[in-house]
Amino acid sequence: MSIMTLDSNEEVALKSILEKCDCREPRICGRHDIFPEYMQQNYYNIMKSLDNKGYILGFFGGTGGEWFCYITPQAKTYFEEKKLIEMENKEIAEMSSKPRIAIGQINVEGSNAVNIGDGNVINSVQTVNETYFSLKRQIKEKGKEDEKELLTLLEEAKKITEEIQSTGKITKKDGFFERLKNTVPKYNWFFSGIMAFIGNAALHFL
Numbered sequence: 001m002s003i004m005t006l007d008s009n010e011e012v013a014l015k016s017i018l019e020k021c022d023c024r025e026p027r028i029c030g031r032h033d034i035f036p037e038y039m040q041q042n043y044y045n046i047m048k049s050l051d052n053k054g055y056i057l058g059f060f061g062g063t064g065g066e067w068f069c070y071i072t073p074q075a076k077t078y079f080e081e082k083k084l085i086e087m088e089n090k091e092i093a094e095m096s097s098k099p100r101i102a103i104g105q106i107n108v109e110g111s112n113a114v115n116i117g118d119g120n121v122i123n124s125v126q127t128v129n130e131t132y133f134s135l136k137r138q139i140k141e142k143g144k145e146d147e148k149e150l151l152t153l154l155e156e157a158k159k160i161t162e163e164i165q166s167t168g169k170i171t172k173k174d175g176f177f178e179r180l181k182n183t184v185p186k187y188n189w190f191f192s193g194i195m196a197f198i199g200n201a202a203l204h205f206l
Helices: 008-020 037-052 073-096 121-142 144-167 176-181 188-203
Strands: 027-031 056-061 066-071 105-108
Touching (some): 008 027, 008 073
16 A cells, blocks of 8 residues: 655645535635645645645635635545554564564474475565555455455464464464365455465575
8 A cells, every 4th residue: 555645734734625625526615714824825835736746636726815626536535544554564563573583494283394494584574564464455455245254364364474483383273274265266366365475474484
């Protein structure tokens, strides 16, 4: 997920528009006095900047302070998407700060150890985290009525990757892989993504 970043004045202007104007229709109009007093003299330039960045379109400002423009869908979701990105970045930072170890084997309880060499797990953290958030976004977009179950499987897979990275072991997960296989007919992209997600965590032990 990515958005065109706004500076503080642009964010204040966009927030004022969303809160004080009727945005149910694409075309909106207002006056310069909907903005905080400190930016009213410069509102025209700020609105032009919002126009250039694609958050509003067709901006026109009159000499008396009146203006109109068309508001875009990106403008209506800007603050929600920004919050989600900040949450993702925070979680990535927290996950990346967890202690990692480099070992020579990944052991699956109840089976022979699989020797996959020595390596440094640190370098895998970013790739694993990016895969996690990519899958999470795809579930929100394509999971439909199975969104809850797919998110549950994703969180279980996340625990497996954390276990691999911190201990080098995969304990038996009752029913997890069976439930994962059941997603193939409808969500083959999800099955492939989860296998890559877990695989990325393991591959960096090579």
